[in-house]
Amino acid sequence: MTFDDIMAALPADATCGPLLRAMYVDKAWLLKPMLEALSLDMLPAYLREVEDIWSVMRAARPQTPEPHRLAEGMKGLAFHSMEFLKRQIEFAKTGEYKASDYDTVYKEVYSNETVMAQYLDGLLLTYVAWPNHYRLLNWYRDAYLAKAKPGECLEIGPGHGWLALWQLRSNPANRFLGLDISPHSVAYSRSVLGAAKIDPSRWSVLERDAQKGIETHPKPFDRVVIAEVIEHLAKPEIIVNAARERSHKDTLFFITTVVNIEAVDHIHLFRSLQEVRDFCTGKCGLAIVDELDLPLKMNLKMEDEAYEVALVCKPA
Amino acid sequence: MNNVNDQLSNEIRRIASDVLGVPAGQLTDASSPESVESWDSVAHLSLVLALEQAGNVQFDPEDIEKMRSIGAIEAMVRGKRGG
Numbered sequence: 001m002t003f004d005d006i007m008a009a010l011p012a013d014a015t016c017g018p019l020l021r022a023m024y025v026d027k028a029w030l031l032k033p034m035l036e037a038l039s040l041d042m043l044p045a046y047l048r049e050v051e052d053i054w055s056v057m058r059a060a061r062p063q064t065p066e067p068h069r070l071a072e073g074m075k076g077l078a079f080h081s082m083e084f085l086k087r088q089i090e091f092a093k094t095g096e097y098k099a100s101d102y103d104t105v106y107k108e109v110y111s112n113e114t115v116m117a118q119y120l121d122g123l124l125l126t127y128v129a130w131p132n133h134y135r136l137l138n139w140y141r142d143a144y145l146a147k148a149k150p151g152e153c154l155e156i157g158p159g160h161g162w163l164a165l166w167q168l169r170s171n172p173a174n175r176f177l178g179l180d181i182s183p184h185s186v187a188y189s190r191s192v193l194g195a196a197k198i199d200p201s202r203w204s205v206l207e208r209d210a211q212k213g214i215e216t217h218p219k220p221f222d223r224v225v226i227a228e229v230i231e232h233l234a235k236p237e238i239i240v241n242a243a244r245e246r247s248h249k250d251t252l253f254f255i256t257t258v259v260n261i262e263a264v265d266h267i268h269l270f271r272s273l274q275e276v277r278d279f280c281t282g283k284c285g286l287a288i289v290d291e292l293d294l295p296l297k298m299n300l301k302m303e304d305e306a307y308e309v310a311l312v313c314k315p316a
Numbered sequence: 317m318n319n320v321n322d323q324l325s326n327e328i329r330r331i332a333s334d335v336l337g338v339p340a341g342q343l344t345d346a347s348s349p350e351s352v353e354s355w356d357s358v359a360h361l362s363l364v365l366a367l368e369q370a371g372n373v374q375f376d377p378e379d380i381e382k383m384r385s386i387g388a389i390e391a392m393v394r395g396k397r398g399g
Contacts, residue, residue: 029349029356029357029360029384030357032356032357033357075377078377078381079377081357082361082377082380085357085358085361086361086364086365089358089361089362089365090365298358299356299358299359300358
């Protein structure tokens with residue numbers, strides 16, 4: 001796949017051409033794996049995804065001129081991608097995550113406006129810039145959203161708000177509560193849902209530490225999403241159990257985490273896929289319904305394999 | 317080129333040779349990801365990390381993007397060291 005192939009398939013009314021050029025010409029050296037993962041038959045859906053994300057990113061910040069928004073987004077994506085590579089290279093040597101203390105990560109990352117602005121833009125764009133994140137987003141819709149009963153939805157750590165947006169898009173009967181530790185994530189999620197014109201009466205995103213309990217909600221949750229959160233906590237079972245206690249027997253959980261994959265704020269290290277499964281079925285009292293394992297394909301010598309992993313679960 | 321610059325140039329070529337798996341003698345100022353097959357994004361960030369550790373310097377993302385050839389790397393490291 002080449003940049004020219006992508007541009008040839010781009011609909012005439014698409015607005016994401018400059019973003020694609022920035023990704024696959026200016027940052028080709030960094031984002032080549034996504035280009036290599038695409039095929040011609042994947043392009044229509046892929047380009048719809050890019051257009052969707054880019055349209056919402058722009059609409060969420062209507063006062064920011066488009067070239068400036070593009071520069072901000074690409075700065076975030078480059079920062080996120082380079083930081084990930086550097087840390088994963090170090091992890092391959094040491095076998096340990098660099099961060100080990102949640103309070104330090106909170107101070108240095110989640111409450112730091114400058115870091116979070118880049119972090120959230122970058123993380124959102126990874127859905128169309130990193131092959132595993134693109135696959136994960138599609139699996140979320142196909143294996144989870146399409147199968148979960150509609151109703152009351154909880155997400156712990158909505159971050160950039162993109163999974164929340166699709167939760168709300170997936171069924172008009174869905175109502176959504178998002179709880180996030182970071183005030184910057186809360187603002188970002190709200191701006192994304194607002195920009196996507198989701199009826200505000202259907203959703204609420206609050207600044208809360210779910211580790212200290214999930215506030216009373218009038219009904220049990222039908223859907224629970226805990227994505228890219230588990231690995232950020234020292235005792236992640238606390239939030240999963242808190243959510244499970246607010247669920248019913250048919251509640252469907254969508255949980256993602258990583259195995260041997262480092263990031264600026266990863267604390268809880270799973271060393272194998274089995275450790276993740278044991279965590280869900282043991283400490284968290286869940287039964288696994290479906291699982292997606294995405295091996296990390298990097299030219300790195302590592303003792304153990306690294307994975308992104310997503311699980312669909314229900315209370316055991 | 318004076319001795320200090322010679323030393324820096326040799327040091328960078330030695331580190332790049334180790335990371336990229338290419339004999340130092342084959343690396344020129346023009347050597348880049350386009351001309352060295354093993355120079356992918358992982359190798360590039362490995363090279364950056366090795367240079368940071370060897371030279372006690374830090375490169376930010378904008379620096380890293382500019383370091384796209386051995387010559388550009390030399391210029392960047394020289395600038396960071398105040399040379």
